[in-house]
Amino acid sequence: ISKINASLPVNITIDNFSIAWYHFSPVISLNNVNVYKNDLSKQLIAKIHTAYIGINLLTLIKTHQAIPDKLIVDQANIRVPFSLLKNLRNDNHQASISPDKIKLLTQTLYSFDKLAFKKVQINFIQAGQSALTLTGDLLLTQKAKSFRLQGSINNPNNDAGLNFISNIMPNIEHYQDTNIKSYVEFNNIDTYRLAPYLKINFPINANSLTGKTWLNLQQQKVIYGAAVVRAKNTRINLNAISTKKDIPFLAFTVLYKDDNKTKSLALNNLTFSPNKKGGDLRIDLNGDTTSSNISFILNDFKFNTENFLEKFNIHLNNKETKNILFNTKPQFDLNHALGMINIKNKQISTYHLQLALTHLTLHNYNKIPGLTNLAINANINNHLGSASINLQSSALSIPWLFRKTNIVKSGAGIIHWKLQNQRIELKTSGKLIMPEGEIYPSMQLTVGGGQTVQMALLADVNTTGLTNKNVYAYLPVGIMPDEVATWLDGAIQKVGSSKAKLILRSDDMSTFPFDKNQGIFLINADTQHAQLHFYKNWPSVTDISANLIFRNRAMQIIVAQAKTAGIQINNAKAIIPEMGGSHGTQLKISANGAGQLNQGLNYLIDSPIANDIQMLKSIHASGKFNALVHLEIPISDLDNQIPQVDGVAQIKDGRLEYMSQPLTLNHI
Numbered sequence: 001i002s003k004i005n006a007s008l009p010v011n012i013t014i015d016n017f018s019i020a021w022y023h024f025s026p027v028i029s030l031n032n033v034n035v036y037k038n039d040l041s042k043q044l045i046a047k048i049h050t051a052y053i054g055i056n057l058l059t060l061i062k063t064h065q066a067i068p069d070k071l072i073v074d075q076a077n078i079r080v081p082f083s084l085l086k087n088l089r090n091d092n093h094q095a096s097i098s099p100d101k102i103k104l105l106t107q108t109l110y111s112f113d114k115l116a117f118k119k120v121q122i123n124f125i126q127a128g129q130s131a132l133t134l135t136g137d138l139l140l141t142q143k144a145k146s147f148r149l150q151g152s153i154n155n156p157n158n159d160a161g162l163n164f165i166s167n168i169m170p171n172i173e174h175y176q177d178t179n180i181k182s183y184v185e186f187n188n189i190d191t192y193r194l195a196p197y198l199k200i201n202f203p204i205n206a207n208s209l210t211g212k213t214w215l216n217l218q219q220q221k222v223i224y225g226a227a228v229v230r231a232k233n234t235r236i237n238l239n240a241i242s243t244k245k246d247i248p249f250l251a252f253t254v255l256y257k258d259d260n261k262t263k264s265l266a267l268n269n270l271t272f273s274p275n276k277k278g279g280d281l282r283i284d285l286n287g288d289t290t291s292s293n294i295s296f297i298l299n300d301f302k303f304n305t306e307n308f309l310e311k312f313n314i315h316l317n318n319k320e321t322k323n324i325l326f327n328t329k330p331q332f333d334l335n336h337a338l339g340m341i342n343i344k345n346k347q348i349s350t351y352h353l354q355l356a357l358t359h360l361t362l363h364n365y366n367k368i369p370g371l372t373n374l375a376i377n378a379n380i381n382n383h384l385g386s387a388s389i390n391l392q393s394s395a396l397s398i399p400w401l402f403r404k405t406n407i408v409k410s411g412a413g414i415i416h417w418k419l420q421n422q423r424i425e426l427k428t429s430g431k432l433i434m435p436e437g438e439i440y441p442s443m444q445l446t447v448g449g450g451q452t453v454q455m456a457l458l459a460d461v462n463t464t465g466l467t468n469k470n471v472y473a474y475l476p477v478g479i480m481p482d483e484v485a486t487w488l489d490g491a492i493q494k495v496g497s498s499k500a501k502l503i504l505r506s507d508d509m510s511t512f513p514f515d516k517n518q519g520i521f522l523i524n525a526d527t528q529h530a531q532l533h534f535y536k537n538w539p540s541v542t543d544i545s546a547n548l549i550f551r552n553r554a555m556q557i558i559v560a561q562a563k564t565a566g567i568q569i570n571n572a573k574a575i576i577p578e579m580g581g582s583h584g585t586q587l588k589i590s591a592n593g594a595g596q597l598n599q600g601l602n603y604l605i606d607s608p609i610a611n612d613i614q615m616l617k618s619i620h621a622s623g624k625f626n627a628l629v630h631l632e633i634p635i636s637d638l639d640n641q642i643p644q645v646d647g648v649a650q651i652k653d654g655r656l657e658y659m660s661q662p663l664t665l666n667h668i
Contacts, residue, residue, distance in 0.1 A: 010045060011036045026060070027070075028053040049075035054114070072116040082126035102175045109147065115140040117151075133157065145169070162186040177219040184213045206231035206250070225256040252283075264288040270296075291344045298337040305329045327365035332357045332374075353380040355387075370397035370405075384418035389430060396432075400512075403485065404473035409433045413441075422449040436470060437463035441502075457504040461525075466495040474500075476523060479513040479553050481580035487587075487635045493540065496529025500548075514552050523550040534574070534589070535633055535643060537608045539565040553579045559591070565603040567595040576635070584636035591629050597621040597654050609645060623654030623668065 005011050015032035033048040054070030109115070117138040124132040138151035147168040154161035166182035189209040191202045211229035215222070233246040252270040257263070267285035283296040305325060339353040355378040364370030373394040378387035391411035413430020429442040439461050446454040466474070471492050477485045506512065506519025513521055530544035544562040549555070559572035572591035579585050593600075598621045605616055629647035654668035 005038070009038050011038050011042070022054070025057045026055045026066075028055070044079065046076060046078045048073055048077075056111075067111060069112055070114045071112060072114070073118065073120065075119045076117065076121070078120065078122045080122055080124050082124045082131045099175060103172050106170045106172055106175075109140070110142065110145065112140070113142055121156075136161075158188060160188040160190065162189070171219075178217075179219065180215065180217045182213075182215045184215075186211060186213075201237060203237055204229075204231060204234060204250075205237065206234040208232040221258065222256060223258055226254065228253045262288045265292070287343065291342065291349075294339075294341040294343070296337070296339050298334060301334040301337075302331075303334055304331040324365065324368065328362045328368055328370075330360065330362050332360040348382070350382050351380075352382075354378070355380070364397050364399055370399075371395065378415075382419065384416070386417075387415045389413040389415065389428075391432070399478075401476055401478040402473060403475070403477040404470070406473050407435055409435060423451065424448050434463075436466055437461065452508040452510065454507050455504060455509050457502065459502040461498075461500040461502065463495070463498050463500075465497065467493075471495050476521070476550055479521065479550065479579060481585060481636070483636050483638075484576070484579050484585055487638070490536075491532055491534050493531040493533055494529075495527050495531075498525050498527040498530075500525030517552070521550070521552050523548070525549075534587070535631075539603060539606050541569065555579065564593075565606060566599040567593045567603055569593050580636075584634060587631075587633040587635050589629075589631040589633070593627045593629065595625065597623040597625050597651060600625050600627065600649065608642075618658060618660045620657040620659060621654065624652050625654070626650045626652075 001012055001014060013034045013036075014030050016030070018029045020027050020029060030051040030053070031049070033046075033051055034044060035046040035048075037043045037045060051074070052070070052072040053068050054072075055066050056069040059065060059067045059069075115138070117136075119135070119137065121133065121135045123130045124134075133156055134153055135156055136151055136153040139149070141148045147170070148166070149168060150165035152161060152163045163185040164182065166180060169179040171177040171179075187210045190207045191205045191209055192207055194200075195202055195205065209229065209231050211227060213228075214224065214226040216224035230249075230251040231247075232249060234250045235243045235246060237243075250271070253266075253268045255264075255266040255268070265285065265287055267283060270283035270285075282298075283294065285292060285294045287293060305328075334355070334357045336356045337354065339351065341351040342349050355376065358375040360374040360376060361372045362368065362370055371391075371394060373392060375390040375392070376387050379385060380387075389412065391408045394408040394411070395405050396408055397405040411430060411432040413428055415426065415428040417424055417426040419425075424445075424447050426445040426447075427443070428445075430440075432439040432441065439459055441457065441459040443455065443457045445456075461474070463474070471494070475485070475488055475492075480488075501522075501524045503520060503522040503524075506514060508518055511518035525548040526546075527548060528545050530546065531540060531542045532544060533540040541562050541564045544559055546557050546559040546562070548557050555574075555576040557572075557574040559569060559574070562569040562572065570592050572589070574587060574589045576585060576587050601616055601619060601621050604610060604613065610616070627647055627649040629645070632644040634641040634643070651668050654665075656665045656668060658664070
């Protein structure tokens with residue numbers, strides 16, 4: 001012992017030392033072995049209850065040297081500096097042990113037939129305290145230059161641990177080409193705590209990792225690999241995807257094979273629960289270097305883009321798709337999804353998806369409408385697809401066309417689409433029941449392929465009654481300057497029943513509202529019992545039966561009949577030639593009116609021109625008249641300009657009686 005202590009940087013004490021024969025070989029038995037630091041601290045490094053050292057009898061007889069070939073340690077307690085964990089690997093995440101040391105260690109192990117460590121406890125010491133404690137067993141046997149290593153490692157403070165068994169065929173000259181076959185069971189491993197100790201960036205981090213792995217490694221090549229894993233509170237760190245927040249539950253089975261001809265990978269039973277409210281994802285992946293097949297089932301998944309993007313880092317190469325996703329911010333309940341995807345040469349060749357989702361919400365973006373509470377059942381493949389749509393208590397927002405969000409009481413529709421020459425051709429039709437009536441839309445849309453968006457939209461709209469509080473929800477403010485929208489807000493007081501047709505068609509929707517006739521935007525509505533207050537201080541027009549037309553930036557109202565201040569109006573017309581034109585927006589009105597003469601005078605008295613014809617207030621009139629009136633109202637500058645009015649009246653069998661003078665005119 002003194003000679004050993006003199007040659008080592010430690011001091012060893014042994015309470016009991018004996019030699020016995022076992023199977024015709026001498027065995028050295030050691031009891032209560034203590035190992036101390038060889039310095040002033042005399043700190044205890046290791047304490048071994050019992051150790052057995054077997055001596056190779058043949059070598060002893062031939063060389064007269066006692067060469068150990070077996071070592072068995074029973075019950076040991078070892079104290080290790082905590083810094084040793086960090087020194088195991090360098091900053092480049094490579095083993096810090098030199099090839100020469102590995103070669104020397106391997107040659108030393110070749111001399112042993114058996115190494116066994118039973119009930120060993122290792123304490124990693126930091127600042128004089130135990131920072132980590134591990135217990136376990138280890139058995140190493142050697143035969144024909146091949147090692148078999150098996151054992152277990154456990155943390156006594158929790159149920160974390162692993163069991164392993166490996167067959168190792170070392171390559172002394174090139175240790176990287178060592179062949180390994182191994183099987184490992186692990187339970188409740190916290191990789192968050194383990195990663196910084198070992199300086200390893202695990203692709204999957206979890207505070208509870210449980211599973212099994214199989215590995216066949218030959219000359220730095222994985223011939224076979226498999227794993228069954230369950231993880232809790234997981235974060236993924238891969239090149240294509242990473243997570244920012246914990247995934248509560250993750251489970252999968254993976255299998256990899258390489259038979260020198262083909263490489264195959266199978267990822268099966270991937271179950272993913274993204275939130276604590278439920279939902280699961282199962283994925284099966286099978287493939288090789290040239291092709292792969294993916295199938296998945298997703299149930300009860302609540303998707304919220306903001307939360308999803310907060311949890312995951314998704315790398316999207318398509319900027320258009322990325323912008324749509326980030327701006328529309330879709331969220332929905334995916335009740336069920338079933339899919340199969342085939343990949344060849346790193347490209348998706350075929351796929352087939354079945355989706356059932358509810359409570360879909362989209363924010364409006366660009367020409368994409370915003371909507372809420374939409375349910376979809378879809379069947380999709382790489383060439384075409386179809387979907388049925390249902391709406392219930394939904395909201396539809398198209399701010400580039402209609403100012404107000406429209407409430408949809410209920411609705412249903414069908415969508416069909418196909419992929420042709422890298423462009424998607426979509427056709428849809430349906431029925432929407434609104435609080436004020438019904439809409440029957442149909443649309444054909446062509447997008448993608450780096451070309452312009454083409455659209456042909458037709459819609460029949462039937463309303464039962466609109467007031468000034470909701471009529472502007474159906475007005476196309478997207479083609480109007482603000483002053484026109486403001487004028488219409490005050491002018492239209494109500495609309496009775498109406499039937500309208502919407503047409504929106506263009507080969508380039510980016511040019512809307514088609515100022516250079518690149519497309520057609522048309523609303524043609526027949527209205528009944530409407531009421532219009534076209535300008536301040538002028539009497540309102542009631543009981544209007546008219547045809548209202550919006551065509552691109554022009555507006556036209558053709559009135560079949562109406563009333564104002566008791567006067568019957570026939571064949572009236574109101575035109576805005578161009579809303580927002582270079583000469584301002586002008587409303588031009590021409591109307592034919594007929595009635596009693598006293599009603600005509602009262603109309604003028606109630607109008608803004610009454611101040612210019614004060615004498616009319618002192619005239620009592622009777623008889624009938626017909627009149628043709630023209631008005632030009634400067635809608636774009638109402639505060640600074642006044643309407644221009646001119647007209648002609650025909651009076652038949654009229655009578656005028658001047659109240660302030662004894663004068664009466666008859667038979668006018």
